[in-house]
Structures are given as C-alpha cells and as structure tokens.
Amino acid sequence: MYISRRSVMTFLAGAAPGAFTRAAATQLPPGIQIQKGPFQPTRESLKAYTVPQWFRDAKFGIWAHWGPQSAAEYGDWYARNMYLQGSRQYNYHVKTYGHPSKFGFKDVIATWKADKFDPDYLISLYKKAGARYFVSMGVHHDNFDLWNSKYQPRWNAVAAGPHKDIVGLFRKAALKAGLKFGVSEHLSNSYNWFAPAHGSDKDGPLAGVPYDGADPAYADLYHPLPKDFDIAKTPAMSRNAPESWKLLYFRRIKDLIDNYQPDLLYTDGAIPFEEYGLALVAHFYNSNARRHGGRVEAVYTSKGRQDCEVGTCVLDIERGIAEGIPPNPWQTDTCIGHWHYDKEARYKSPKLVIDMLVDIVSRNGNLLLNFPLPNSGMLDEAELKILDEVTRWMAVNGEGIYGTRPWKIFGSGPAASTAPLGGRPAAFNERMRKEFSAEELRFTTKGNNLYVFVMGWPGSQVIVKPLAVNSSVERVKVLNVELLGFKGKLKWAQDEQGLKVQMPEYRPCEHAIALKVTCA
Template sequence: MMEGRKVSLAGSGPPLCPGSLHGQVGWKELRSDVTPGPSWEGEGSRACARNQEGGTNPAAAGATSGEERLRIQGSGRARRWIQRIQGSGRARRWVQRIQGSGRARRWVQRIRSRVRLTGRPEEEPAGPGRGQPEPAPPVPPFFSLARPGPAQPGPAARGAASSSPAAAMSGPGAALALLLLLLALPLPGLLQARPRYEPTWGSLDARPLPAWFDEAKFGVFIHWGVFSVPSFGSEWFWWYWQKEKREPYVKFMDTNYPPGFSYEDFGPLFTAEFFDANQWTDILKASGAKYVVLTSKHHEGFTLWGSKYSWNWNAVDVGPKRDLVAELATSVRNRTDLHFGLYHSLFEWFNPLFLEDATNAFKTRKFPTSKSLPELYEIVTKYQPEIIWSDGDGNAPDTYWNSTGFLAWLYNDSPVRDTVVTNDRWGAGSICAHGGFYTCSDRYNPGHLLPRKWESCVSVDRGSWGYRRDARLPDYLAVEDLVQQLAETVSCGGNLLMNIGPTHDGRIPVVFEERLRQVGAWLKVNGEAIYGTKPWRAQNDTLTPGVWYTFSPEEGKVNAIFLNWPVSGILELGEPQPKLGETQVKLAGYKELLKWVALGEKGMVIALPQLTPQQMPCQWGWTLQLTDVN
C-alpha cells in the first residue's frame, strides 16, 4: 500500500549490484528482451491463433460474422421467441437459480468471451501511442476450456478438444450454451451494439460499475511477498532500510544478517512451504467475504506468478517455485462463489528503468512499456481477475502509465470486460477523481455519502499491511472495531476491504484467522443488513450514538445496526418514522417481534428482549429490522 506517501525517486536510491533485482540476469539483457511481441487484438491475436498447433484462425473457421449475428438477432421471429422465453415465470426462476450459481456465472462468462472473439466484426488494432492501448499478451484461443490459471492445454489436448472453433461450439452443448446466453442477457443487450469506451477519463468514468461489486460489500485483502521474510516494521521494509535508512531497520539488519546481505537475498527465503490454497480458501469463505484481492506484485517488483517480464524475480523462478496466483485463483473459483481480484503496483522502488524515466521527468516511458503494462495485460489474460486494484504511481502522471489506454482495452476487449471493476490509483492526480470505485486514501472513511462508489481498505494490523513479527496484541483491531468499520462503511455506501498478512512460509497467522472467522460469524446473523443493501435517507442516528442504518430494497426493510446493548434494555431511535399498527420490529437472530412506542411524529423507543449472554444472537453488534416505516 502507498500509505499516502510522496516518494521522490529521480536520481536517488541505493547502489545497485549487477543482476541484484533478478538473480544473475543483468539489466542490459532484460532491457533488450522486454519489448512485448505483437499481440494486440488485431493481427497479433489472429497470428497467435493461426500459429497454435492444431488450431486455426477463428475468423476462418466458419464463425458467425458480425453482420450475420445482427441479422439473426434483428429478426422479428427471433425477438418474439426470446421474449416468450424471458417472459415465462418458470424460465425466469430457472435462470435466476442458474445465475445465482458461481460456477454457472463463470461458465456463461466464458461463453460470452468466445462469442465475442468469434462474432464481432474485425477492427483495426489501436496503436501503442499514449492514450491508446499498449500491446497485450496473446488472448488465449477461444476454444480452450481451461479455467483461468497458469497451465493451458498442450497442442495435443487442444487438437483433441477441437479442430476448429465451429466444432467446439457444435452439438447439443452449443444449443444449451446459446439458450443460457440468450436468457442471461437482457433483450436490449442482444439487439443493440455494446458501447465501446474511448481512452479518455470522460468516457471511462461513464462506464457503469458492475452491480456485483456494490452488492458484495465485504472483501479480504492479502498482502504477501518477499517483505514477508524480514517481517519487520512494515511491507515498506526495503524502502525504509535502503532509501530512508531509518534507524530501527538499519539496526535490525546489522544485528540479524551478515554484512553485504541484500534485499534480493530474501527472495530464496520466501518459501511458502506451508501454503495450502484450499485452506486459505476455506478461511476466506468462513469470513463471509464476497471477494478477495491478492497482491500479485508490490512495490518491490517481485511477482507471485511466473511473469515473462520479471525474470528471476518471481515466485516460479525464486523461492516457492510455484505459481501462487494460479493456485489461489483456482481454489477460490472451485470452492467458493467469491470474486477473485489482483492488486498490482505500477511502479517499483529501485527498478533501473523506472529510475531512468524518473530522472527524465517521465518524458521517457521505458519502464511502463516494457515492464508494468505488459504485466497488467499478462495477469488479465492469464487469470481473468474481476478486480484490478492498482497502486503505486511513483508520482508519475496517468499519461506516463498510459492508464486510459489499458482501461479502454480492459473495458472493451478483455476477457473480463463485463464484470471487472477497477479502483482509482492510475497515476498522480487520478486518486479520488477517476476510475471505477474510489479509495481516496488508505483507511479512508468519509463518514457521509459520496456521489460515487467507494471502498475503505483497513488492515487488521494497525501498523502494517504485511505480516510483521514485532507486532504486539494492542496493534491488532478487535472484532468490535471491525464490525463498527463494516457498519459505518456500508451505511455510507462503501465496501470494506479487510487486510491480512500471511507469513513467508504461507501461513495465515491465527490472529488474522480468528478475526476473519469472527466477522463471518457476525455476518451469518446480520448479513441481511449488509449484503445487497443501499444507503438509507439517514446514515446514523441523531439520538443514540453508535447506530448505523442501511436499507434492504427487496424486502423494504430499514436495518438499524447498534453497537452497544443498552443496560436498561431500552433503545431509543431518533430517525425512523413508525406507523401505528403497521410497523414491525425484529431483532436479527431472534424469533419474536419486539414492542415499541412512537416518539411523536419521528422516533421510537424499542424494548429489547431480556437475554443472557449465551442467548444473544451475536456478541459484537446487533441489527434491528424495521418494516413499514416512513
């Protein structure tokens, strides 16, 4: 995380040893090999498809042309058929059940991407200049049935699966796939061309945020990397030790490591031998979170996947010798309905290419074109994350990063274009101004409604986002603090992203696991007041402190989350306007209706049930559900 710091990098930094960042590979070698090959969605992607063994160019394999597709969709008979299907109550309920399944959502998403890749009229690729998408890694062949992950089928497997796109989508399976796709898409989406976004903030900011993100409300952030090895002070260990030379960090290294020990020497010690993706996934599921965001690369530049653009400084070549991103992504998608997202740092503290660009006042763009942007295209096409959580602009403007060009590709042509959400950290000046949802600053909490969707990211460890061995018990947020953060954030229209830091050997420390499971237990009782809610007309109560409101639109319920159980057993609320003989009050997790008395035209006094601690529906905050209130 950036911690709101202004970092000055130009012409600064510690002395660099040859090959220090990437093992024995020198930077001259790296810089000569990092230019991405032609892989943008024009000639590059078509050439890639032609070159696959046993594969062919989708456009030449009998795929439906854009004109033919529009002609079919535009026929009156087809429209009436779709309307009859969509108008059937039985069909609607069946489709809702299918759409509620995470597995079905991902399957339909893959079908949509294949239809797009084969049915869209061909377009000329955009150039790689500023304001245009950079060359992207090859889009996987559309007939590949592999889940997002590191391994794609080999040539033999691809040839066995299908000799052409047309064959891959033929037979009874094609009919069912087409029916699901037609039902899952609203009729206007079939008959009208999808809007395309220009590489400008005005166009990109107008893109509607996919609905799932606002409905999710709660996610888990995971900060994991080489900084987990020293696990001292902060995930900014390298910067504080070698750039700012803070005394505690220098002393720590002098005391515990031999002279000449470099930060790169921590790489092989990042072992992850206890990392069990399924165990992590089960803990994430128990937390009640609806999405997870993993740091694929922090400011140190070490990637948790085997990036082609980070030789000998990634988890496949150094340390675990495993694709950690792929393992967690696969497990999350196979075992839960959580949405999988990736954090990615734009800049790297001590990368010579970035330092050279910074010295040139960012008038040269060697680093983003050869390192940062290719990595972004790589993780999107390879792992298909539904959240891109960008960070770390290094004080460089968004034009240096070509952020608008990348986002235009992401929203228009990427395999996750329909579901992906992005944040606001895309260059100096973009935070809290441009992007999908706003984060504004670390631990952001405005305390009031904002005109745009926002997210508050809060670390369970008050002092660090990564794991640190020197943390003390008071440094950790209690579950009461987390429940309060969640209630306040959701009542003001935000999402809460709760951060944990695993150890270098791949364990989620028990204090983090406990907090995750405690929040999950609270959500089992009070989840109706969180998931899928909207802000009410009042965010907090004007009479009793510590009461936060949300609104459940489908049930028409007002949820009053109160954090302190009154000793008197009487709770006064100043905001609701009850209706005599109609308003009902219920305590979440308790069966009986509660008695209440109106306080004039506005406000009410509610008699809470007399319960022992063992009878309480939960221990750290409670929800009153009010129906039929003005």
C-alpha cells in the same frame, strides 16, 4: 454494467478471438495494443463505465497483502526501508541478515518459502467469514511479480522464492469457492520507490560501500537508474520514470490481466502514466466484456478522486472512510495491522473491524480488509481469532450488509455528527477512530426493510430518533421490528420521540446488533 446494444453488436461482430487494436482513435505510444471493444483509452470514453451489481452487493472482501517482503516478518516497505540507514528495518536487517551491501533484498527473496501456504484452506476461512470477493497481491513496489510473469522472468514467484504461482493458486481456490477474484498492483511507483537500494551508508565502518542495488547484474530487480539520479530528493511514491519503464509497466500488468482474468484490479494510486494507464483500464474492461457477452463485470479501483468522479472506475480510500454518502459505490482498503506481516504489530480489535464494516456499508462503500500472511503463508493465532469473531457476527447480521443500499442518512450519534472523521479528509482518517458505543446508530436498506445497527448493546431499550413519526429525515410508517439472530417478538412503539424498542435479555451476538424494521 450494460453497454448499449449497438455497441455490443459492433464489438462482438468485429472482434475475433484474440483480436487487438492500436486504438486508432487515440494516439498511443509504440508497443501498446489493447483488446477491441466499446472502450477507447481516453477519459471521455471511460466515462461510460458503471459499477457492476456484484460489487455493489458484495460489501466485504479480504485481501492477502503478501509477498517476499513478508519473509522478514518485519512490516511494510521492508524492501525499501532496509536500505535507509538508521531505520527500524535497516537495523533489524543488519542484525538478522547482515549489511545490505552483502545481503540485499534479492537475498531476502530466497528466504520466502510459503511452506505452509494452503490457498483452499485460507479461502474457505475467508468465505466463512463473509467475504464475497478475495484479492491477491499481484506485484508490490518491490518489483517482484507473484505470477508466472512473461516480462519479469527472473524475479517472479515461480522462478524465485517459493517457486509457486501465488496468483494462479489463489485464483483457482477463490473461483472454486464461488468468490469473485481480484489482484492488486503497486508497480508504477517502483522505479522511484526502490531507489535507496542504489545508495550506501552515510557513516559507520561501511560508509560509502554501495548496496547491492547498485550492481548492474541486478538491474532487472532494482532498476537501471541513470548516474545523475538524485536518490535523496526522489519521493518514494512519485512516478517520474522513463518511457521504457512505463511500457514495461503496461506489458506486465496487461500480462497479469490476460492470463489471470481478474474480476477486480486494484491500482495503488491514481491511474498511472496517463495514456499507458488509460490503455490498461480500457483493455481490462474490453477483455472482461468479451468474456461476459458484452457486459462489463470488471471493477478497477483507483485512489485518484478525479479518476472516479467521472465514472471511470471505483474510488478506493486507503485506511479511511468517506464523508457522508457518496453517490457512487466506493471502497475502503485497510489492514488489521501493518500491510506486510510484522511479528511486532498490534491488530485492530474485532469490534473495530465490525464497526468499520457497518459504517462503510452505511455510506455506500465496500470494505477490503487485509489479513497479512507471514513467511509461511499461514495466518497466526491472533488473526484466526479475529476471523472467527467476524465469522460469528456475519452469520447473524449479514442480512443487513449484503445487497443493501444506503438510507437517507448513514447514521446518527456522536461520531456521525463529526466530519470529517478524526479531523482528516477521507484517506488515512481511520487512525483517529475509536470503537463505537451503543449511542451510535447506522442504517442500511433493502426492499421495504430498514436495518438499524446499534453499535453496542443498548441495555433494556433503544430509541431510534430518526424514525420519529414527525422525523425530518423521512416520514416512515413502521409495520414490524425484529432483532436479527433473535426468534422472539419485540415490543416496540413509534411516536414523536422516535422508534422505541424494548430489548430482550438475550444477546444474539457480540458487538453491533441489527434491528430489521419493516416499513409500509
């Protein structure tokens, strides 16, 4: 993103190293300071943001949704659900560790060892698989920071658990490999999300015995909830919290930004706590601009559609795909299985992963794909096999993915004519997805080339109807057709029925194939 020359010169002239401002143009809560720069902590000011070129070109990122909740290897939201009597994870916890009044999440943290964690090896696998950016977990709803945290000194990955600066180690490995580096934060919901830790069993031999979260000695992990706090009526993902928590949230994420300088910052939800969250976004952009000569190369993702419609940030859609072709770049974040590692999870097939990647890119989006790490920090065999198939496919077809832009339509075929996907709008609509067949086509463009992804092996011939000489989509004169990964010449013809391509017997890859159509 380029800001006006006048804004840049004013910014550079007036901001000495380390300079901060209370953002006098805006009334901010006490204790809030942000980096000076072209952005003020207001929605109006943040409208000036545009998505940097690197993100638009990258298309594919890999995420390690990893932390102390991975220690039990029993799925996502473990730190909350282990306090919900009768839940799958509560039952597992009691059987494996004991009752949560005696062995709580603070004790689970001590079992997270990361004894096989090799960030350089992992990043090398992700880069080979085609990822152009990597995202580390920064902090989940469990209130445990994965960096050497100034404002969470007792409950962070350097002070407890593996005693390793997870964010720092991942950052070093990613930058060394030439990848952009991102962090995710899920902290804003923690105050309400963690409330069940203050409860107790409703029935049974330990009914009424408080869980360990009620012990004030651990309020820095489980939060100091007021006595009248209604645990049963508090939604997990709500953000009803006191000002003291909002300020602590701001300070911790600002600490993460300042000390690890991510290229991408992912927030789980919409921009939190209005003036606190807007201040963080402005600080993030201004800090990034200072390191890039006034050019903002940062990406902030939000799940708040209204946040992103005005240009403030990149829209992130959890486990779902946008309808049509949104005008601005966006991102899907999803996982091959459960968010946190689950030894009983079933993973997406490699074909489904590739189908999603191509579909998302054809709609002007990026795919951020989580490979959950187990306690040890080393991928399991099934995950390695999925990575290997993605690696082999991207080696053949990456040309039609990286640096591309959407065409007039994202695709054609039975699934392309169904909207929204699975009958659900955007978020979480992937649950209804099925693997694509060869009837399904997806399109991307780069220069004078149109890439036609055939989402399965078509047999002896493929007909691309939108490229008919009398097409209602766009009148395109085809000059040449190639099959990525195949060195021979193809026989083809363009007529009123479409672009007809005779396919060779040789299949260059499994799953989707890509035709490179050179146009006049």
